[in-house]
Amino acid sequence: MDLTERKKKILRAIIENYIQTAEPVGSKVVAATPGLNVSSATIRNEMADLEALGLLEQPHTSAGRIPSPGGYRVYVNELMEDYRLSVQETQRLNEALHLKMRELDQVIDQAGRVISQLTRYPAFALASGSSRVTIQRFDLLMVSSDSFIIVVMTDTNVVRNRLVRLPSDLSEAQLQLLDTLLNTTFTGLTLDEITPELMRVASHAAGEAYGLISLVVSFAMDVLESLEQRTVHTAGIASLLAHPEYRSLDRAAPLMSYLSEDQDAGRFPVPQGDPMEILIGPENVADALKDTSVVVASYDIGDGMRGVIGVVGPTRMDYAKITARLSYFAAGLSRLFEQGGLPPGDEGEEPDDPLRR
């Protein structure tokens, strides 16, 4: 977008003012911007030009101007200055990164909550997975004569377990046998490759132990499935109501429902290429997001997985602040995982300071 310096200044002034006040901006207050020594009449002419270019809009004839989605686009691409995080902000962000490390799922969920609190917008978080996971190894641990623990580990180093009680007793030797059989037959297979026939063949080899095998294998399949199935976590939906554009329920309700709808991923944008992406209003694919903006960042989880974290808000969003915070936080998460903090499963120890180089 080729604009004169003055037009840029005016556009920027209007957008930043509107971001603060949520009120249409008139020529008079723009004229008052320092460094812009022209009269309001001149501003009016310029504003008319900017409107013709599709960068501004007028809610009604006798109102000031508000930025159009295209205007915001120009702003984030060319006009926006990097927002410098204050010391307090980095401190808060760093503190927030001391996440309690548990299951990956819980970490993602928690990260979403935290970023929602920090930005005051609803947030979503998900992991976009490695889709071809296989079981690398089975372990069966005897607990008592009629119960044992299944531990499975995938090739992405996720470890999951389940305790099983049986109606009948089982000897240590039988368990050993089962263990070997599982490890020779069912390792290295993806979800689709584990067929009922395969299970029948295996149980034949093991004699009567079909029930046991199906028990363990179906648990393994559950694990694989849960790793492939991408679920979204959303947090802070209520914070929408703090923003004037959602003071009317007609605007708030559909968006809130969309955000809290069933947790299937794919409804939310994921950054392509760049680690951070801004989607303004109609640039969103989902209808419910057509007049909201989404800022989304990704971070590296390791083992071929990427975490995605983003916030949703009105197109009038403080893009500078939000992108600064989000990218800092995402970078922190990347480092956290990279440091061996906690990879896909639940591995590694708790790092002291996740942001220390």
Add this chain to the structure above:
Amino acid sequence: MDLTERKKKILRAIIENYIQTAEPVGSKVVAATPGLNVSSATIRNEMADLEALGLLEQPHTSAGRIPSPGGYRVYVNELMEDYRLSVQETQRLNEALHLKMRELDQVIDQAGRVISQLTRYPAFALASGSSRVTIQRFDLLMVSSDSFIIVVMTDTNVVRNRLVRLPSDLSEAQLQLLDTLLNTTFTGLTLDEITPELMRVASHAAGEAYGLISLVVSFAMDVLESLEQRTVHTAGIASLLAHPEYRSLDRAAPLMSYLSEDQDAGRFPVPQGDPMEILIGPENVADALKDTSVVVASYDIGDGMRGVIGVVGPTRMDYAKITARLSYFAAGLSRLFEQGGLPPGDEGEEPDDPLRR
């Protein structure tokens, strides 16, 4: 509450009408109730009496009456007929009980989502635990020369694991030693009983392995902590907006914030004694719930834990329907767990039909 038959009929008619319409009920429509062959003037006199008894309220002089919290109380205690679930409803509820069995936490979360969908009210779900959990057993599984899996099992049969990578190599024998040491020293202890001193003593016994021991033990402590810490899951917050009492943001926003606030339990009521409890308006302890009603049910998880699941809505709630659905669902959950469906950790196989006797 001792009321004449006629007063009861009138009160009930008013409450049920108000539950349907959310509009103050006038004497005329009450007079039209079948089985009540008196004129509206008589009804007016009776209504004045009921108001004097504190069972009805008048929003303003020229409006009909609405039930007071006390009125609802009388209604749920004495007047309400059991709502008979239709065949479709039991079918839907049964289907909903086919929860994917994973971690207990996830099951609880999912149950909350489901009940929120079924009732169209926001729901909360939590597990009220057994507070003195101890580690019953440690297992260390070698993965490669520099990594192993910690598996811990608590006395409540919860099993958790974590994969650990080490900077240096480790022999199978060392791991065995560590295993024995952990099992002799740290089993049967509650969270507070695991002291730093104890860890120092143990590592002395093991030679130089302090780092390793603290690694495993702090994981165990994490597990104990996560089991004692009761987190609430809330779902369906946006469904509030569908009800006319929350069409105004002043009413909706505080409640929504309360529901989505940080996930600490204790903010939500838990049934005492009875497996189901109804708290109407000011009967709630929490300020934010003072003009909402909460219907809450509990179910048995096993191993000394109880699940709690409830819905939150306006005092004008269809108590008959909600209690019927909630208690049916809670009973289903109880049976699900009892059947060995999935106890605290992640045990047992997936049942075919959780409601089959």
Add this chain to the structure above:
DNA sequence: ATTAGCACTCAGGAGGAATGAGTGCTAAAA
């Protein structure tokens, strides 16, 4: 190219009347 000035537009708020649902009370009927 810029600016002062002026007529014009229009959302939003204030005030006021009309509407109608619903009440309480009284006096008559059962």
Add this chain to the structure above:
DNA sequence: TTTTAGCACTCATTCCTCCTGAGTGCTAAT
């Protein structure tokens, strides 16, 4: 003594209309 018909009264709600003021576009002067 209880019930009912009738009537005057109340008051939230809706729908006008009018007014105000912020902000514009245009024109003519600088």
